[in-house]
Amino acid sequence: MSTVKLGFIGTGGNAGRHMRDLSGLEGTELIAFCDVVEEKAEKAADNYNGRAYTDFNQMLTKEDLDAVYISIPPFAHGAPERAVIKAGLAMFVEKPVHMDTQDAREIAQMVDEAGIITATGYQERYLDIVDKAKELLADRRVGFFMGYWMGGMPGRWWREKAKSGGQVHEQTTHEIDLARYLFGEVTRVYAVDRTGLLPDTDYDIEEASAVSMQFESGVFGIMFSACFIQAGMRRSGLDIFCQDGSIEYRLRKSLTLSTAEGEYLWEAKNPYTLEMDRTFIEAVRSGDGSQIRSPYADAVKSAELSIAANQSLLTGQAIDLTE
Numbered sequence: 001m002s003t004v005k006l007g008f009i010g011t012g013g014n015a016g017r018h019m020r021d022l023s024g025l026e027g028t029e030l031i032a033f034c035d036v037v038e039e040k041a042e043k044a045a046d047n048y049n050g051r052a053y054t055d056f057n058q059m060l061t062k063e064d065l066d067a068v069y070i071s072i073p074p075f076a077h078g079a080p081e082r083a084v085i086k087a088g089l090a091m092f093v094e095k096p097v098h099m100d101t102q103d104a105r106e107i108a109q110m111v112d113e114a115g116i117i118t119a120t121g122y123q124e125r126y127l128d129i130v131d132k133a134k135e136l137l138a139d140r141r142v143g144f145f146m147g148y149w150m151g152g153m154p155g156r157w158w159r160e161k162a163k164s165g166g167q168v169h170e171q172t173t174h175e176i177d178l179a180r181y182l183f184g185e186v187t188r189v190y191a192v193d194r195t196g197l198l199p200d201t202d203y204d205i206e207e208a209s210a211v212s213m214q215f216e217s218g219v220f221g222i223m224f225s226a227c228f229i230q231a232g233m234r235r236s237g238l239d240i241f242c243q244d245g246s247i248e249y250r251l252r253k254s255l256t257l258s259t260a261e262g263e264y265l266w267e268a269k270n271p272y273t274l275e276m277d278r279t280f281i282e283a284v285r286s287g288d289g290s291q292i293r294s295p296y297a298d299a300v301k302s303a304e305l306s307i308a309a310n311q312s313l314l315t316g317q318a319i320d321l322t323e
């Protein structure tokens, strides 16, 4: 088995999870670690006996890599991807893949022209219960769904709209992508929000929102997001209403089908984040990306939906995505 040599741009919390998974995979070598915060790059390099960089261009010039993981905050995307593509390397990009639709589309075009393997961090797509949901939905008539991502307020760049894009773009994007995976493409988005629910003043993102989405297939859905809930019910998942019953997906935990015949429960069992990384590494090794469930160009479409939702919040208008 040939060794896949890996570099990292961004060595924060989420990259650390990938590193732990990847270091346990046979035939991978974690070689180079770049972060704009030098100590973070050095810590990762120490952990995995690699080399640290603060400039990704230097890392790409000096190291002999096969693939790069890009796990940085939403506002920092663009230049790292372009550099990795120019270096002709495969890339795994964390969601949301960009904050700018036009630049993301250009990068997708560059990926296509360069013919490189890409994957993104929409991990729900690798869940066993999501496979089951697809199976259950295959011959059902779906009316609509309600989606939820409800919890508290994380810290740091997440709280700044210009850096994270807000909760819908940064977090609920997982559910938006899952809705696309299950129901297809969206033609129209309209969003409402409210602020001023938390006493802190060190954030400028919406604390509650609802995004309504009309799908090409006729299905529609409303996705609720909340980051003001400090106690009580925290709920994330999708409730899907069908002509012969309902399907309840609880985020990364379970799937319940309720029909006139009874109630059936499936619990999530597979190591889906590891499978996401393994699928990417195998694709890089073989040159066959057909098993990757969320390549870059597809993830751009999910980012476009939350960017459109933000646009709707600003303008008060529904955004037509077919134009």
Ligand SMILES: NC(=O)c1ccc[n+]([C@@H]2O[C@H](COP(=O)([O-])OP(=O)(O)OC[C@H]3O[C@@H](n4cnc5c(N)ncnc54)[C@H](O)[C@@H]3O)[C@@H](O)[C@H]2O)c1
Binding pocket: 009, 010, 011, 012, 013, 014, 015, 034, 035, 036, 037, 040, 056, 071, 072, 073, 074, 076, 080, 094, 095, 096, 121, 122, 123, 156, 170
């Ligand atoms: N798929 C998932 O379930 C999942 C989970 C958590 C986070 N994420 C995503 O991962 C990304 C990173 O999140 P995190 O929680 O690790 O944040 P983090 O702040 O812990 O890490 C981000 C790191 O990127 C570094 N950085 C910023 N710009 C850079 C640049 N140009 N070059 C090199 N390094 C740069 C920062 O210094 C920081 O160390 C976000 O997009 C987030 O949405 C995905």
